[in-house]
Amino acid sequence: MRMLSVRNAVATSALLFGVATSAAAVDLEFYFPVAVGGKAADTIQALTDEYVAANSDVNIDAVYAGSYKDTVTKALTAARGGKPPQLSVILSVDMFTLIDEGIIMPFDELIKTDEDKAWLASFYPAFMENSQTGGKTYGIPFQRSTPVLYWNKEAFAEAGLDPEAPPANWQETIEMGKKLVKKDDSGNVSRWGVRIPSSGFPYWLFQGLTTQNDVTLANSDGNQTYFDDPKVVEALQYLVDLSQKHEVMAPGIIEWGATPKAFFEGQTAMMWTSTGNLTNVRANAPFDFGVGLLPANKRRGAPTGGGNFYIFEEASDEQKAAAFEFVKWITEPEQSAKWTIATGYVAPRADTWETDTMKAYTTDFPPALVARDQLEFAVAELSTYENQRVTAVFNDALAAAITGAKSAEEALAEAQKKADAILKDYR
Amino acid sequence: MMHRREWVYGWLFLSPALVFLFAFTHYPAVKTVISSFYSTPRGKREAKFIGLENYQTMLSDDVFWKVLGNNFWFAVGTIPISIGLALLMALWVNSHLRGRTLSRVAFFAPTVLPLIAVANIWMFFYTPGFGLIDQLRSGLFGLPAINLLGNPDSVLAAVIVVAIWKEAGFFMIFYLAALQSIPPVLREAADIEGASRGYYLRRVLLPLLMPTTLFVSVNAVINSFRLVDHIFVMTEGGPDNASSLLLYYIYETAFQYWQTGYAATLTVVMLVLLSILAIGQFFLFDRKVHYQ
Numbered sequence: 028m029r030m031l032s033v034r035n036a037v038a039t040s041a042l043l044f045g046v047a048t049s050a051a052a053v054d055l056e057f058y059f060p061v062a063v064g065g066k067a068a069d070t071i072q073a074l075t076d077e078y079v080a081a082n083s084d085v086n087i088d089a090v091y092a093g094s095y096k097d098t099v100t101k102a103l104t105a106a107r108g109g110k111p112p113q114l115s116v117i118l119s120v121d122m123f124t125l126i127d128e129g130i131i132m133p134f135d136e137l138i139k140t141d142e143d144k145a146w147l148a149s150f151y152p153a154f155m156e157n158s159q160t161g162g163k164t165y166g167i168p169f170q171r172s173t174p175v176l177y178w179n180k181e182a183f184a185e186a187g188l189d190p191e192a193p194p195a196n197w198q199e200t201i202e203m204g205k206k207l208v209k210k211d212d213s214g215n216v217s218r219w220g221v222r223i224p225s226s227g228f229p230y231w232l233f234q235g236l237t238t239q240n241d242v243t244l245a246n247s248d249g250n251q252t253y254f255d256d257p258k259v260v261e262a263l264q265y266l267v268d269l270s271q272k273h274e275v276m277a278p279g280i281i282e283w284g285a286t287p288k289a290f291f292e293g294q295t296a297m298m299w300t301s302t303g304n305l306t307n308v309r310a311n312a313p314f315d316f317g318v319g320l321l322p323a324n325k326r327r328g329a330p331t332g333g334g335n336f337y338i339f340e341e342a343s344d345e346q347k348a349a350a351f352e353f354v355k356w357i358t359e360p361e362q363s364a365k366w367t368i369a370t371g372y373v374a375p376r377a378d379t380w381e382t383d384t385m386k387a388y389t390t391d392f393p394p395a396l397v398a399r400d401q402l403e404f405a406v407a408e409l410s411t412y413e414n415q416r417v418t419a420v421f422n423d424a425l426a427a428a429i430t431g432a433k434s435a436e437e438a439l440a441e442a443q444k445k446a447d448a449i450l451k452d453y454r
Numbered sequence: 455m456m457h458r459r460e461w462v463y464g465w466l467f468l469s470p471a472l473v474f475l476f477a478f479t480h481y482p483a484v485k486t487v488i489s490s491f492y493s494t495p496r497g498k499r500e501a502k503f504i505g506l507e508n509y510q511t512m513l514s515d516d517v518f519w520k521v522l523g524n525n526f527w528f529a530v531g532t533i534p535i536s537i538g539l540a541l542l543m544a545l546w547v548n549s550h551l552r553g554r555t556l557s558r559v560a561f562f563a564p565t566v567l568p569l570i571a572v573a574n575i576w577m578f579f580y581t582p583g584f585g586l587i588d589q590l591r592s593g594l595f596g597l598p599a600i601n602l603l604g605n606p607d608s609v610l611a612a613v614i615v616v617a618i619w620k621e622a623g624f625f626m627i628f629y630l631a632a633l634q635s636i637p638p639v640l641r642e643a644a645d646i647e648g649a650s651r652g653y654y655l656r657r658v659l660l661p662l663l664m665p666t667t668l669f670v671s672v673n674a675v676i677n678s679f680r681l682v683d684h685i686f687v688m689t690e691g692g693p694d695n696a697s698s699l700l701l702y703y704i705y706e707t708a709f710q711y712w713q714t715g716y717a718a719t720l721t722v723v724m725l726v727l728l729s730i731l732a733i734g735q736f737f738l739f740d741r742k743v744h745y746q
Contacts, residue, residue: 100709127496128712215598226604227690277582280604280693285581294583416711423517426693430606 053349055087058115060098060334062303067170070369078356085349087114095334096415099124106130106341113342114350116334119157120410120418122165123249125337127412132340133163137351146355149376156407158335160249166335167354168375170366172303173329173398173405174232176322180315182207182218182296193297193319197239197265200297200322204275207296220275222295223266224283229425230409230418231332232299235321236262238328238406244421249411250453254421255436255443263428263435265324271431279430287311301332302398305371309392318394320401327404333372364388373398411446412453420445483725489718501715508719518720520695521703524610528699529678531614532621537670539618540625541663547626548633558630565624573687576616577603580688603689606696613697616684621677625670632666633659664743668735675731679724700724 057075061067068091075089092098095118103125105111111130125131138147150158150168158166180190186206194200204220211217223232230244237244242258245251253259269276283300290298291311299321308316321329336354338347356362360379367374368388379385380399389395411417424442427433433441490508495501512518547558564572579586582601591597602612636659644654682702685691691698691706698706704724708717 096710103712104709124712129496211592211596213596215592215596226692277599277601278604279582279601281601282577282581282604285577289583292584413711416713419706419711422692423694426606430604430693430696432606432694 052084052086053345055085055114055346055350055353056112057087057089057350057353058092058098058102058112058117059089060092060095060116062095062170062301062333066306067303067370070366074357074362074365078353082352085353087353099415102339103128103130106339109341111339111341113339113346114353115337115339116169117337119154119166119168119171119331119333119335120408120414122157122160122335122337123410123412124414126160126165130340131165131337132347133165134167134338134351135163137338137347138164143355146358149378151375151377151402153331153402153405153407154375156247157331157410160247166337167358169334169336169354169358170303170370170372171331171333171335171375172301172372173331173401174235174299174321175302175305175329175397175401176297176299176319177290177304177308178297178317178319179290179293179295179312180317182293182314186296190315191317193317194322196322197324201269201273201275204269204297205273208275216277218293219277219295221269221297221299222276222281222286222289223269223299224281224286225266225425225429226280226282226284228283228418228422229280229429230421231330233262233266233425234330234406234409235299235328236266236324238330238404239321239324239326240265241325241328243406244409245411247407249414250450252409252411252417252421252443252446252450254424254446255440260436260439263425263439266425267428267431267435270429280426290316302371302373303333305395305398306369307371309371309394318397320397320404327401329401329405330408331402331405332408360385367395371395371398373402411450413449416449417446420449486718486721486725489715490722492715492718494713494715496712504715508716511716512719512723517695517698517703521691521698521700524696524698525679525700527610528614528617529675531611532617532678532681533671533674536618536621537625537667537674539622540670541629543622543626544629544633548630561623561626563623564620565627569620569681569683570687572620573616573684576684577688580612603697604693606693609689609693609697613684613688616688617677617681620681620684621674625674628666628670629663632663636662664739668739668743671739672732672735675735676728679728700727 059068059071072089075087079085079087090112092101092115098115099117099121102112102115102117106128117125122131134147138144147164154168154171155164158164158168176193178193183190183203186203186209188203188206194203200221207218207220208216209218225232234244237259240258240262242253242256242262244253244259270278277295286298286300287304287307289295290308291313293314305318320327336358338350338354342350357366358376360374360376360382361384363374363376363379364382364385366372367379367385374380374385380389409418409421420442424433424438428435428438489501491503491505492501493504493507543561547554547561551557580602582588582599582604587602588599591600602608640658641654644658649657679699679701682699682705685697685699685702689697691702695703700720701724704717704720707713707720
């Protein structure tokens with residue numbers, strides 16, 4: 028309390044002596060995670076430096092905080108220790124957790140002018156699903172992604188398939204996959220048909236399958252999951268069958284991080300991974316590749332993913348205002364276009380795609396448009412209260428089924444029971 | 455007068471160490487035990503006293519039992535082999551062979567390297583398809599790709615190998631120091647008496663190394679609970695907790711699920727386990743250890 032009143036006193040005197048305000052810059056600490064290959068960290072740093080150079084009244088200390096998991100851990104630990112950052116990019120799905128801990132603030136308090144309102148309305152609705160709850164906006168989409176299908180055109184041609192036509196549905200994935208599997212002289216597989224990584228956070232790509240099977244995994248209040256729905260079981264059975272029954276995918280848990288490399292090495296003809304890897308694949312794939320929507324089943328579908336900007340409750344009013352200005356600036360079409368080109372993350376606003384920079388980029392590299400086109404079919408990423416715990420339970424169930432330790436039905440029924448136990452307090 | 459002043463000096467000299475010991479060891483340990491009887495504070499909800507509820511949760515938590523089992527196998531897998539290897543390596547580099555310094559450095563190198571960095575290299579060894587192990591397997595023997603980290607049956611063994619590789623060199627240093635402090639006259643006397651090398655090793659060297667073995671084995675037991683850095687990088691405890699260890703589970707519970715109350719309970723269990731094991735070892739070894 029004393030700290031606050033001192034701060035208020037400083038603020039008041041700063042207002043009284045207008046000259047002093049321009050001299051004393053607002054300091055902001057800004058955590059950001061990096062989850063994909065490429066130049067993500069350099070780009071964030073460069074954008075931050077550019078902003079600080081143009082605005083002498085603010086100082087932003089951009090801190091690379093590790094993976095998404097590391098970043099939320101770091102932010103929560105810092106908040107519990109009484110020194111949270113003022114601004115951070117954290118997974119959109121951690122919103123409920125951050126609200127539950129009472130450390131973030133809704134942007135609604137900062138949005139005052141019509142211009143601000145228009146800015147908020149400019150983001151794609153698919154990305155806002157994970158950013159709003161109870162009528163308030165807690166996150167601003169920034170490094171958002173969606174999984175897409177990458178395929179090796181040379182491998183397709185070699186297998187006698189049309190290199191311009193990726194599988195459009197589940198059945199075609201199996202049929203084409205079988206043709207794409209290549210074995211060496213001793214009968215060992217040297218190239219798999221498809222690779223859907225399942226290490227670390229298998230629920231994310233799996234949510235692509237469940238969406239395609241026309242089922243949602245959780246309600247929008249974040250307190251009820253539907254893991255044991257027969258359609259979810261069916262989707263998991265399909266994933267398991269890809270390697271066990273149809274033998275078009277490597278058995279066991281497939282490492283997320285090594286997936287692009289396996290694709291470059293020709294170990295797999297197709298892979299599912301984040302659009303955040305687009306620039307990485309473009310720079311490193313030694314063959315002609317294509318990028319397409321994920322195959323459909325009952326419908327097309329994919330989850331969104333990635334990180335949002337959050338502003339922390341503990342910050343002073345000046346810091347909140349300064350952080351808000353920075354968020355507005357960095358999500359502007361020009362900056363957002365630079366960010367998208369550097370990483371492959373999906374630009375979260377329609378007007379970014381209308382900029383000259385972006386148009387030039389997509390003319391040169393049309394695959395960048397695939398992610399945008401998929402947004403029409405995209406749904407909110409699985410997010411609940413106690414998100415890390417609930418997804419851990421779900422991930423364990425997926426891993427148990429993928430490795431054959433349990434049947435899909437059994438694993439998911441158990442996961443649902445555990446999730447119910449965790450979420451009962453929030454209903 | 456004089457007597458009293460010395461008393462003050464004594465405490466003054468002790469105080470820096472005491473402050474740190476209390477601040478970073480005793481206070482947190484006591485606080486952990488207390489927290490284990492409270493619920494997890496969240497936002498505006500304060501922690502409240504819930505008695506043994508966290509302990510009841512633990513007993514019915516199948517992940518807890520699984521990681522405890524994993525930890526048992528991890529200990530069984532790492533302790534004897536890393537100690538045995540350490541002793542072998544120490545005997546090896548203590549003898550007069552050529553390139554002795556080079557071997558010592560090579561054996562000790564894993565200890566110096568940070569485990570997080572090394573785990574990334576091991577990840578590359580284990581990567582199915584184009585990892586080192588698979589390249590050797592298919593290049594030399596024409597064997598199919600093997601997914602060691604992605605299979606619940608092999609993942610624990612795979613992380614055990616990394617732990618042994620990391621630890622053995624460290625323990626070797628202690629054995630090497632002990633070997634060098636053994637007077638050469640014993641060897642000479644044994645030679646004169648016509649004792650074989652095996653007899654000398656069994657009846658002279660090993661008994662004299664017992665204090666070191668005790669020290670090393672206590673450390674090995676502690677490390678088998680403590681060495682989890684590579685789990686973060688290599689498996690995150692997966693698949694389905696097949697490679698999760700107690701300390702890793704505590705970290706997950708505390709800093710990913712933010713169940714700090716329950717994490718305190720798990721920590722208490724770990725403290726109790728470690729104390730029992732350490733005390734047990736001292737009693738078990740007591741008769742066999744001769745200090746010079």
